Amino acid sequence: MRMSNPALFLTSALIWGSTWLAITYQLGIVAPEISVAYRFALASVCLASWCAIAGESLRFSRRNHAFLAAFGATLFGLNYVAVYWAERYVPSGLVAVVFSTIVFMNPIGAHFAFGTPLTMRTLVAAALGVAGVALLFLPELEAARHGGSAALGIAFALGGTVIATIGNLIAVRNHNAGLATFPTTAWGMAYGTLTAAVVATVTGAPWTFDVRVGYVASLVYLAVFGSVVAFGAYLTLLKRIGAGPAAFVNVIVPVVALLLSTLFEGYRWTWAAALGVVLAVIGNWLALLPARRK
Numbered sequence: 001m002r003m004s005n006p007a008l009f010l011t012s013a014l015i016w017g018s019t020w021l022a023i024t025y026q027l028g029i030v031a032p033e034i035s036v037a038y039r040f041a042l043a044s045v046c047l048a049s050w051c052a053i054a055g056e057s058l059r060f061s062r063r064n065h066a067f068l069a070a071f072g073a074t075l076f077g078l079n080y081v082a083v084y085w086a087e088r089y090v091p092s093g094l095v096a097v098v099f100s101t102i103v104f105m106n107p108i109g110a111h112f113a114f115g116t117p118l119t120m121r122t123l124v125a126a127a128l129g130v131a132g133v134a135l136l137f138l139p140e141l142e143a144a145r146h147g148g149s150a151a152l153g154i155a156f157a158l159g160g161t162v163i164a165t166i167g168n169l170i171a172v173r174n175h176n177a178g179l180a181t182f183p184t185t186a187w188g189m190a191y192g193t194l195t196a197a198v199v200a201t202v203t204g205a206p207w208t209f210d211v212r213v214g215y216v217a218s219l220v221y222l223a224v225f226g227s228v229v230a231f232g233a234y235l236t237l238l239k240r241i242g243a244g245p246a247a248f249v250n251v252i253v254p255v256v257a258l259l260l261s262t263l264f265e266g267y268r269w270t271w272a273a274a275l276g277v278v279l280a281v282i283g284n285w286l287a288l289l290p291a292r293r294k
Contacts, residue, residue, distance in 0.1 A: 008237040013249045015230035017256025020092040021264055022226065023084060025218035031205035032084035037196035038209075038219055040076050043227035044189035050228070051183050058183045067174055068187045075167025076192025081199055082160030089153025090140055093254070093261030097136055097280050098157040100254040101129045103247065104287040105165040113169045121286055129283030135276030181235055189227065251284045 003011070026035040051058055060068060086095045104126040110116040140150035174184050200207070210216070234249060258277060261267040 003233070003236070005237060005240055008233045008240075009249060012230045012234040012237065013252040014256060015225050015233075016249070017096070017253045018260060019222055019226040019230075020087070020096040020257040021260045022218045022221050023087050024092050024265070025214045026084065026222070027088055028215075029210040030208050030215065031200060031203075032088070033081045033196045033200040033203065034205055034207060035219070036077070036080045036084055037193050037200065039080075039223045039227065040189040040196065041193040042219070042223035044186050044193060046224060046228050047182060047186040047189060051186055054182075056180055056183050058186060060179065060183075060187070064174075064177065064179060065187070067170060067177075068179075068184060069191045071167055071170040071174060071184065072188035072191025072193075073195040074163050074170065076189050077195025078199070079160045079164040079167060080192070081196055082156045082163060086153045086156035086160060089149045090137075090157070091261045091265050091267045093258035093265070093267055094136060094140070095153070095157045096257030096261075097254040097277065098133055098154070099161050099164070100250055100280060100284055101126075101133060102161050102165055102168070103250050103284045104129055105161060106168050107287065109165045109169050110172070114172070121289070125283045125286035127283070128279045128286065132276040132279030132281075132283060135272045135279065137276075138272045139270065182232075185231065247288050248285075251281055251288065254284075255281065 026032070026039075030038075048058060083095060083099065086098075104122055107116065107118065107122050108126065111118045137150075137154055140154065171184075175181070199205075237249075255277070258267070262269070
């Protein structure tokens with residue numbers, strides 16, 4: 001059955017919006033870096049199997065493997081380790097809003113990496129997004145002044161977003177080199193698994209597993225739906241309507257994440273938080289608008 005464009009949009013937005021809450025079920029008995037390794041090990045096997053069935057080659061040169069390793073280490077390894085740690089200290093919806101600022105971090109990073117021109121609209125979008133995130137985190141920042149751990153969560157969330165931006169820039173390089181998307185992603189997830197395992201070894205995290213239903217179900221959901229199904233829906237949408245319109249998924253994701261955080265984590269809204277979300281969403285929307293033709 002061929003999915004319509006709206007169905008593809010909703011599939012990717014709703015699944016990715018819900019993954020932030022699903023991550024909270026991964027926290028507890030198993031160390032975050034271990035959970036990241038489990039997630040992307042399962043996801044890489046699923047995606048590699050799909051590539052084999054579809055007849056897509058998983059073979060790359062040694063030089064390209066170096067870029068695939070960098071791609072996986074940043075986008076699927078260190079990035080997600082930071083995100084999982086962030087959600088130990090602040091609500092999942094807030095972490096999702098911080099991560100959504102990647103829509104204007106990407107063009108800023110592309111400017112320094114590839115010389116892509118920066119528009120005034122991008123800078124305005126970045127200013128709105130940063131202001132929105134600051135307003136959203138006012139209660140957490142106030143708590144941090146009195147010895148709270150929220151500042152650590154904010155630092156992990158921002159660090160993960162910057163690392164993910166680097167991963168996206170490497171992905172642009174891989175795309176420009178003509179590397180197929182699904183095979184590169186399968187390898188990227190495998191290298192992300194290895195990176196998380198190295199982090200776990202360095203930090204001395206024990207290799208444990210949580211057999212409770214909540215952990216196992218969220219692990220399968222994050223690996224199969226959050227890492228394979230949603231990504232496949234998004235890439236199909238991108239192929240049909242283009243990168244610009246498809247990227248508006250990133251405007252919806254933090255809204256979904258915050259709604260779920262409100263329902264299941266008891267997140268309490270303030271006027272500052274509401275204004276912060278509005279500014280962040282407007283900033284994302286401005287950053288994603290197509291450039292005007294002269």
